[in-house]
Amino acid sequence: MTPAIDVARKNKVSFKVHEYSHDPASESYGGEAAEKLGVPQEQVFKTLVVSLDGKELAVGIIPVSSRLSLKLIAKALGAKKAAMATQSEVERATGYVLGGVSPLGQKKRLRTIIDASAICNSTVFISAGRRGVDMELDPEDLKTLVSGEFVNIT
Template identity: 65%
Template sequence: MTPAIEMAKKARIAFQVHEYEHDPAAESYGREAADKLGVDPERVFKTLVVEAGAGLVVAVAPVLRRLDLKLLAKAAGVKKAALADVARVERVTGYVVGGVSPLGQKKRLPTYIDASAEAHPTIFVSAGRRGVDIELTPRDLAALTKASFAPLAPFGGA
């Protein structure tokens, strides 16, 4: 059980946990999850921790799209944003990169979910460990993380 799964259980929301055999040689954790789970990659979202202004924020974006840091900065109300250092991400979230979940992080960070999530009845995000995803509604994810929806990744390219 991961902190992400525990958080979903405690909230008594509807969710499903999906496990697959993670390949350490996989180039993209998100693409690997979509392929191995047999789901549309537009429903699989990656969790990125970003330096935005003086602090960190979480961006949840489709795995096949590139996070637009300018759009994230705009959503967060700051001038600039850049991907956070891996060591800092792991220290602040309590998760290993490649298994960072937007749920159950050690420190709650402001969270932004790409608006495309709202087009799907359910989406998949990391459940806090490589090879484990949690499927839930975008609305439940937003409620649990106190997230806002915003356009973050409008173009292709991971």
């Protein structure tokens, strides 16, 4: 049980938990998840934390096959500049370790943007808050749970 799973259950959202054996030598957590779960990389989403104008942290949720556009996420959140948050900032704000950061159940609720490509899928896979554990849910439910919006940020 993780805080992410607790949030989905508490909000009575339909979801499935998928577990796989995480390889610590894996270079791409999301790529490993897609491969071991047997789903396209475009359906597996990673949770990235950015710093906006050096003042505020925010979250971008994008397919593991894509790269986050710092310009697009900054624009979507009304900031001049976005930069990737440091590992310590991410872990302190979310309560999760890198490779297991879920957009759900974070210590501190951060503003969240989900890449618009999510709505092309009937379900998406996100980290359930631990390496080797993913959740599959409807992208609209994800949007509701994180109070986010769909914007092209890749």
